[in-house]
Amino acid sequence: MAQVAGITIDRTLRGKPTFVRIDLRRHAHLIPVLEDNGVELDPPIKWTAKMKRSFAQAKNGETVLGDINNFWNV
Numbered sequence: 001m002a003q004v005a006g007i008t009i010d011r012t013l014r015g016k017p018t019f020v021r022i023d024l025r026r027h028a029h030l031i032p033v034l035e036d037n038g039v040e041l042d043p044p045i046k047w048t049a050k051m052k053r054s055f056a057q058a059k060n061g062e063t064v065l066g067d068i069n070n071f072w073n074v
Contacts, residue, residue, distance in 0.1 A: 006026035010019040024031060024041075031041065047055075057063060 006023035008021045009017050010021070011017050022030060035041065
């Protein structure tokens with residue numbers, strides 16, 4: 001079987017394939033296939049406690065709409 005650049009197969013001591021490593025820079029056409037199957041490629045956003053509290057306040061309507069004309073008069 002011919003080898004493909006950017007794809008390596010890790011095998012057990014008995015020769016059974018266990019893992020496949022794919023270089024996504026070389027094989028970018030596989031990214032949509034992975035995303036369709038549920039693989040998340042972007043790192044998750046780490047929300048801080050302050051951001052979570054701000055989201056809760058916005059959801060409860062505790063926000064104040066700003067005015068561009070009175071920007072300095074807070």
